[in-house]
Structure formats: C-alpha cells, structure tokens
Amino acid sequence: MYSKDLLRSLYSGMVKIRRFEETIEKHFLAGEIPGFTHLYIGEEAVAVGVCHNLTPKDYIESTHRGHGHCIAKGAEIKPMMAEIFGRSTGVCRGKGGSMHIADFKVGMLGANGVVGGGYTLAVGAALAAKLRRTDQVAVVFFGDGASNRGTFHEAANMAAAWKLPALFVCENNEWASTTPYRTTTSVADIADRAAGYGMPGVKVDGNDVLAVYEAAGELVRRARKGEGPALLECKTYRVKGHFVGDPEKYRTREEVQKRFSESDPIKLFEERAVKEKWLGKAELDSVREGMAAEVVDALAFAKSSPYPDPQELFTDLYD
Numbered sequence: 001m002y003s004k005d006l007l008r009s010l011y012s013g014m015v016k017i018r019r020f021e022e023t024i025e026k027h028f029l030a031g032e033i034p035g036f037t038h039l040y041i042g043e044e045a046v047a048v049g050v051c052h053n054l055t056p057k058d059y060i061e062s063t064h065r066g067h068g069h070c071i072a073k074g075a076e077i078k079p080m081m082a083e084i085f086g087r088s089t090g091v092c093r094g095k096g097g098s099m100h101i102a103d104f105k106v107g108m109l110g111a112n113g114v115v116g117g118g119y120t121l122a123v124g125a126a127l128a129a130k131l132r133r134t135d136q137v138a139v140v141f142f143g144d145g146a147s148n149r150g151t152f153h154e155a156a157n158m159a160a161a162w163k164l165p166a167l168f169v170c171e172n173n174e175w176a177s178t179t180p181y182r183t184t185t186s187v188a189d190i191a192d193r194a195a196g197y198g199m200p201g202v203k204v205d206g207n208d209v210l211a212v213y214e215a216a217g218e219l220v221r222r223a224r225k226g227e228g229p230a231l232l233e234c235k236t237y238r239v240k241g242h243f244v245g246d247p248e249k250y251r252t253r254e255e256v257q258k259r260f261s262e263s264d265p266i267k268l269f270e271e272r273a274v275k276e277k278w279l280g281k282a283e284l285d286s287v288r289e290g291m292a293a294e295v296v297d298a299l300a301f302a303k304s305s306p307y308p309d310p311q312e313l314f315t316d317l318y319d
C-alpha cells in the first residue's frame, strides 16, 4: 500500500517535468532558446522513480537529456528555465544552457554533453562518500548508447571492486541518436552486463513509476548499507526526436505515436490511480493545474531576466 503523499508526489514530479519540457520545446522552436536541447518526454518515470529514493545529500550525474533528472532531484525550475534561456539568473548564470545544468545545493552534480561522461564522476562522488563514512549514494543516469562506452566498464569495475555506494541507471529508450540499440549492443538486456562486474543487474519497466521506485529503492538501500553498487536498466522509449528539430528520418511518426500511446508513463499512472482509487480525477486535475502554473511562473521569470553582462565572459573560468 502506497501513501497518498507518495503517489501525489510521484505524479506531480512527472507532470512537472512534462510541462517544463513542453514549454521548452515550444520556445525552442520559436527560436527563443540558444544552443541545442534534448527532451525527456516519455521517460519521466525513470528520473522520478529513482530520485524519490534519494535525499538532497545524495548525488546524481546526468546526461545531455537531463532536465528531468534535475527536476526530480529537487532543482528549482525558475533558475533552470533561466539557464536554458541563457539568462544571468540561471542556475549557472546563463553560461551553461540546457546541457550543462548543475545544482550542487540539491546534489545535482551536472548534466553532461559528453556521452558516458558521468560514470567516473559519480564513482568519484561515491568514493568520497565512502571515505568520509557518510551514508550518501551516487547515482549516474545514462542511455543505452552510452552503455557501450569504455568509461562504463571502467567505472563499473572500480565501483564493484571497491564496493562503492553507486547506482548505475541505464535509461534504455531504444535509440542512440539515429541508431537503434539492438544494432550496436551485444546483449538484449543491458542489465546482464552487471554480472561481468559481480554486481546485481535488474531490469524494470521504465514507464511504470512505481516499479522504478521500488526497484531503485532496493538497490539504493543496499548501497547505503555498504553492500556495493548495482545496475538498474529501465526499459523506456524516446518519444521525441534526438534533439528538438531532429528530422527523424530513421523512424516513422506512426511507430512513435503507437509506442507513446502504449507507454506514456503519465497516462499509465493516471489510469491506474483512478482504477485503484488512489487519487481521484479532481486530484489529478489539480496537480496538473498546479504544475502548469509553476512552469508559467518559471517561464515569466526566465524571459524577464537579463542576459549575462559581456564583462562576465571570463568569470567562473579556471586559468
């Protein structure tokens, strides 16, 4: 039996990410956002399910598709939105943009434009936690494509050999840019790779927020107790293009629409919540309205903020 607070929080987390990203998509396409942006729409259950097992003191390492991870870890959306719009009130003063959001206050160590760049950083954070004898855990999110990078194997081996409190969370959304994962990956289930490092490998329906919450919960608890790292593979689907503006010549609209209608984690949760009488329709509506209002405020904050002063170009840089 789940508490109502938990169910509402899981739902509002997913809805907040969805509204945030729909807003980003609209304004990116209108030419108001600089750089590149990659959307997490359809994968919200992974970040939300995992991060509901973490405290602000725990660490996460994110990817180029990182807005959902930041929001799920508790980052405030006003400075996030401002960052994506390149404004001086942004969480990185407008200099990082969508792919470089970091918010140390909530243990969000950084998104990363380098595919597979997060593993070793997370393992470093896990090593620091172990040396300091805290009970912190470090989680690294990564894609199916990133699972084929050498850094995964190095980091997994070291984390396991030293029994570090790390959790490797693979978001298998079936695509790495234009490449379907089956054509580049030697195993059907990426979770199977954990055996090569002597750690547990668990696969879960990544569109079911409660399944993710429970599977991650068990692995986070064992890491906290000093029982070492684990690999969690969340099976999901990348609904949007690789980046906003991707012509997506490698798959059909029909395929995407069919998959999304079957796997939309928010829709699946709403159906179950009503069926099981966890939350009524009115409660779901009120969460959606609340989250939409928060995102409207964040957008207004971002758009009314100034761009960084050119004088600041060389501040916050290492010599």
Ligand SMILES: Cc1ncc(C[n+]2csc(CCOP(=O)(O)OP(=O)(O)O)c2C)c(N)n1
Pocket (backbone or CB within 6 Å): 063, 064, 065, 113, 114, 115, 116, 142, 143, 144, 145, 146, 147, 173, 175, 176, 177, 238, 242
């Ligand atoms: C080291 C490196 N190689 C290649 C790229 C170009 N690139 C950016 S995202 C991406 C695909 C990543 O796929 P996956 O890890 O499955 O994550 P997803 O985009 O599906 O979330 C590639 C190849 C990069 N940014 N960094």
